[in-house]
Amino acid sequence: LVSAKTSNKDPAAAAGEKDGGSSREEPWKTALKTTVVDMEVGEFRGHKVSVWDLLHSKYIPKENRRELLELYQAGELTLEQVKTVVSTIVSKAEAARAEQPADTSSPRAEPTATEGEDTPLQED
DSSP states (O other), X not given: OOOOOSOTTOHHHHHHHHTTOOTTOOHHHHXXXXXXXXXXXXXXXXXXXXXXXXXXXTTSOHHHHHHHHHHHXXXXXXXXXXXXXXXXXXXXXXXXXXXXXXXXXOGGGOOHHHHGGGOGGGTX
């Protein structure tokens, strides 16, 4: 008997090879690299980004990435669930980041204490 475990005819692996990538990429990794999300936040705005790229972006902490990959590989999360979780994390992280420097760019975040400094009503 010949073991056909090293099947280079696997469509998922073959898709990864087209890009001149590794000759034996795991099917789960290929799926993450070929599944794209249309992101509308931050540096990804207006671009289709692979779930793999989102997972490895600055928005996903290393521990979260490792946990998501483990759950996905174990079959506890579907590709769609990973896609949803990752895009949600990126969106929330970008929203939080956008609010931080708000005191210099957003008029509604102006401190009211500085405006009240020369109000004569406080003296009466």
